[in-house]
Amino acid sequence: MIPFLILLLAAGQVAPPVDTARLSPPAPPAGVTAFDTPNDAGKSITLSWSAGEGAAPEAWLVERSGPPESTKVVAATEPADVGYLDEGVTNRTKYTYRIAAVAGADTIWSGPTLPVSSSAQLFNTVRLNILIAMVVFFTLIIYYIESAKKGKSLFVRRIAGLDAVEEAVGRATEMGRPIIYVPGLGSVSDIATIASLNILGEVAKKVAQYDSALLVPNRDPIVYTVASEIVKESYAKAGRPDAFKADSVFFITSEQFAYAAAVDGLMAREKPATNFFLGMFWAESLVLAETGAQTGAIQIAGTDSVYQLPFFITACDYTLIGEELYAASAYLSREPLLLGSLKGQDYGKLVILAVVTLGSVLLLLSKIPALGFFGRIIGFFSVR
Amino acid sequence: MKRSIPLAICLIMGAAMMVQFFVPHPVSVGFYDLTMKWVRIVGAFALVLGTGSLVMYHVDRIQRRKTGRYYSIVTLTAAAATAVIGLGWGIKPGSIFQDVIFSNLLVPLNASMFAILAFYMASAAYRAFRARTREAALLLVAAFVVMLGMVPIGAHIPFFWFLVVLAVALLVAGLVTRSKALMVGTGALVVGLLVWMGFWKFKVPQLMLPDTAEWVLSVPNMAAKRAILFGIALGGIATSLKVILGIERGWLGGGKQ
Numbered sequence: 150m151i152p153f154l155i156l157l158l159a160a161g162q163v164a165p166p167v168d169t170a171r172l173s174p175p176a177p178p179a180g181v182t183a184f185d186t187p188n189d190a191g192k193s194i195t196l197s198w199s200a201g202e203g204a205a206p207e208a209w210l211v212e213r214s215g216p217p218e219s220t221k222v223v224a225a226t227e228p229a230d231v232g233y234l235d236e237g238v239t240n241r242t243k244y245t246y247r248i249a250a251v252a253g254a255d256t257i258w259s260g261p262t263l264p265v266s267s268s269a270q271l272f273n274t275v276r277l278n279i280l281i282a283m284v285v286f287f288t289l290i291i292y293y294i295e296s297a298k299k300g301k302s303l304f305v306r307r308i309a310g311l312d313a314v315e316e317a318v319g320r321a322t323e324m325g326r327p328i329i330y331v332p333g334l335g336s337v338s339d340i341a342t343i344a345s346l347n348i349l350g351e352v353a354k355k356v357a358q359y360d361s362a363l364l365v366p367n368r369d370p371i372v373y374t375v376a377s378e379i380v381k382e383s384y385a386k387a388g389r390p391d392a393f394k395a396d397s398v399f400f401i402t403s404e405q406f407a408y409a410a411a412v413d414g415l416m417a418r419e420k421p422a423t424n425f426f427l428g429m430f431w432a433e434s435l436v437l438a439e440t441g442a443q444t445g446a447i448q449i450a451g452t453d454s455v456y457q458l459p460f461f462i463t464a465c466d467y468t469l470i471g472e473e474l475y476a477a478s479a480y481l482s483r484e485p486l487l488l489g490s491l492k493g494q495d496y497g498k499l500v501i502l503a504v505v506t507l508g509s510v511l512l513l514l515s516k517i518p519a520l521g522f523f524g525r526i527i528g529f530f531s532v533r
Numbered sequence: 534m535k536r537s538i539p540l541a542i543c544l545i546m547g548a549a550m551m552v553q554f555f556v557p558h559p560v561s562v563g564f565y566d567l568t569m570k571w572v573r574i575v576g577a578f579a580l581v582l583g584t585g586s587l588v589m590y591h592v593d594r595i596q597r598r599k600t601g602r603y604y605s606i607v608t609l610t611a612a613a614a615t616a617v618i619g620l621g622w623g624i625k626p627g628s629i630f631q632d633v634i635f636s637n638l639l640v641p642l643n644a645s646m647f648a649i650l651a652f653y654m655a656s657a658a659y660r661a662f663r664a665r666t667r668e669a670a671l672l673l674v675a676a677f678v679v680m681l682g683m684v685p686i687g688a689h690i691p692f693f694w695f696l697v698v699l700a701v702a703l704l705v706a707g708l709v710t711r712s713k714a715l716m717v718g719t720g721a722l723v724v725g726l727l728v729w730m731g732f733w734k735f736k737v738p739q740l741m742l743p744d745t746a747e748w749v750l751s752v753p754n755m756a757a758k759r760a761i762l763f764g765i766a767l768g769g770i771a772t773s774l775k776v777i778l779g780i781e782r783g784w785l786g787g788g789k790q
Contacts, residue, residue, distance in 0.1 A: 190559045269558045276555050283770070290771055294780065338572070340769040343776060347783030370583030371576055375784060377586075382785070399590040400583035404639070406646035418601045432650060439653040453765045455758050463661040471761040472768030478783050486780050494771045501763055 175250040175257055176203030183246045183262040191240045191269035197232040198248050198259070206250035211235070214261065215244035225251075238267050285500065290493030297489030305488055310449050310467030311480045317447050318355045321422035327362035328352075329421045331412060331437065333428015333452070334405060337371045340475070341453045345428035346372070346379055347478035348451075352425060353383035357392055365398040366415060368408045373400040409433035413440040426450040426465070427474060430457045438464035451477065540779040547777030587612065667714075674699065675749055682746025692745040693737050696726055 178198040186193040196211060211224040211233050224233055238244060243264040250257045297303060321328045330349055335342040349365065356363045365380060367373035377398040384393035401411045413436065416424065424441040426434070427450065434450075434457040441448050442464045450461035451469025461468045469477060472494070479487030508527070515524035550568065553561045591605035615634055624630045662673045678695065681687040700722045707715030729738060775781035 188557055190557050190562050271556055271558055273555055273557045280555060286767065286770060287774060290774055336576075340772050343784060344768075344772055347772075347781060350783040367583070370579035370581075373583050373586060374579050379784065396590050396593055398586075400586040402587075404643065406643040407639075410642075410646050414601070414604065432647065435653045435657055436646065436650055439657055453769070455761050455765075458761070459661075460657060463657045470764075472764035475765075475768030475772045478781060482783075487775065490771050490775050490780065494767050497767045497771075498763060501767070 174255040175206040175252040176201030177257045177259045178248045181259045183265045185267045188273040194235045208251045210249040212247045286497045289496045293493040294489040297485040303488045310469045313467050317423040321361040322359040324422040326422035328423045330365045330425040334368045335429025339429050341429045344475045350379045350383050351481040353380045354387045357384045357387035357389040367400045409436045421446050424448045435460040679746045682742040687742040690742045692740045
């Protein structure tokens with residue numbers, strides 16, 4: 150009796166619940182296709198499939214046939230997956246693939262795909278829209294540069310922050326105090342830093358003409374070497390090479406807050422008449438600008454970081470917002486070629502504005518049931 | 534020659550990097566990686582120049598007995614000590630460099646500087662929120678809505694009642710200062726509130742402050758941000774093109790073609 154009871158209990162403990170779905174084997178995957186991964190550097194084949202009708206599998210197996218091994222299972226993927234990227238292939242070698250649905254002891258294979266080989270592409274078609282936009286924009290800029298070369302008069306709106314440069318440099322001369330120029334904390338590969346270095350050249354020329362003192366503390370060693378060269382050249386161009394002091398442009402440190410502390414200290418000790426903060430800035434922007442404001446300096450700032458702009462607008466007298474920073478060099482130098490590019494830039498913005506307006510109108514019209522045609526136009530231009 | 538060689542290098546490399554962006558071929562990817570390596574190598578050489586500049590600058594300050602030369606002594610001593618400890622005892626985890634100089638000196642000092650930002654923000658906010666102009670007043674109201682909408686109590690305040698309190702505050706301020714503009718503003722706000730209530734059949738509209746704050750951030754704020762970003766993107770491309778074509782030569786110290 151006791152052995153019978155033990156058997157009964159054991160049976161009750163180990164017997165699994167009956168899963169009727171598992172009794173039938175999983176359905177094989179449907180629509181298995183293999184193709185060369187588009188827009189890549191080669192050595193990659195993309196597989197796609199869909200779950201077949203029937204019981205869901207516990208996993209998918211991906212089998213590759215081709216050299217160097219004749220046949221090999223290259224991956225086991227999750228049941229929710231419907232694709233796999235095989236990056237272990239050799240270019241220009243034919244492979245076939247099979248996908249298996251696995252459930253318990255059952256492994257149901259699909260038929261083999263057509264032979265496929267991988268290759269590197271010469272053009273990334275996903276970036277075609279960027280290429281078109283670039284061509285349009287470059288054409289506009291070059292057209293207006295050529296117009297400027299022919300002597301066409303180009304109107305450029307007033308930028309208060311740049312008009313104030315002359316006044317700011319003059320103020321420093323009158324007060325007998327230095328000017329501090331911070332070319333941002335970015336590297337020389339940042340466009341904002343390049344724009345800032347372009348402005349530095351114009352500011353240094355004015356400083357040399359007015360015989361003021363200029364201090365340029367740097368965070369990036371490459372920016373330091375370029376800034377040093379620019380200031381030296383500008384002094385020479387202004388006819389004052391003797392007035393250039395090699396120690397007026399100096400490297401401080403690559404550490405963000407150590408740099409901010411050093412520049413704060415410099416401002417507190419030197420009590421500059423004017424501060425320029427132009428280039429890339431991060432969290433230290435307000436630390437620098439507030440210290441400068443407390444020392445009573447006139448401050449001109451400019452950055453393309455939308456997160457730091459509010460801080461500069463609050464703490465500085467003039468702020469160059471975004472693109473004004475890039476336009477500053479042309480505005481200050483008044484060179485026709487540079488002004489021509491500004492005009493091209495403005496027409497580029499006009500194109501974007503027109504596209505955005507047209508897109509918005511089409512989207513609104515597409516919401517009216519009777520005007521579904523506009524929805525199809527939107528769909529044609531949508532990124533898929 | 535001094536200008537034409539850098540300009541030629543800039544043109545060739547700029548054009549090559551532009552083409553590289555559109556070509557996913559391994560040759561193109563390899564070229565990009567190689568260029569990035571060059572940039573790092575040039576950066577390493579520039580660091581030597583930077584260190585030289587740092588030493589020269591502070592030595593000069595000490596020699597000329599300039600104001601604040603004691604800071605220069607501290608800077609040079611710290612730089613020398615860091616270099617000696619790093620070169621002598623290594624920079625691996627557990628070393629003096631990591632445990633003392635980095636973790637117990639540099640990190641807390643950086644954190645202290647970052648913490649100062651909170652106080653600067655308070656003083657900057659005070660300056661920004663002085664409602665001296667119409668724009669500043671609008672900024673003050675928008676900032677107040679966003680700040681109240683972000684704190685727990687804001688979830689219990691309907692935006693309608695916030696505007697009612699604002700209208701009362703404007704009215705009081707207008708009466709005290711006898712400002713015509715404030716009185717006109719109050720009138721406009723009251724009319725606006727009545728129209729809004731009219732749409733809700735003269736019940737308090739169920740729009741809470743967090744929803745309003747979210748709207749301020751995602752609609753007008755986002756629109757302004759995107760407009761600036763469009764300008765930045767185009768300005769960046771134009772600047773790059775000017776540098777590549779040699780039209781912009783400020784980085785070479787300026788000059789005509």
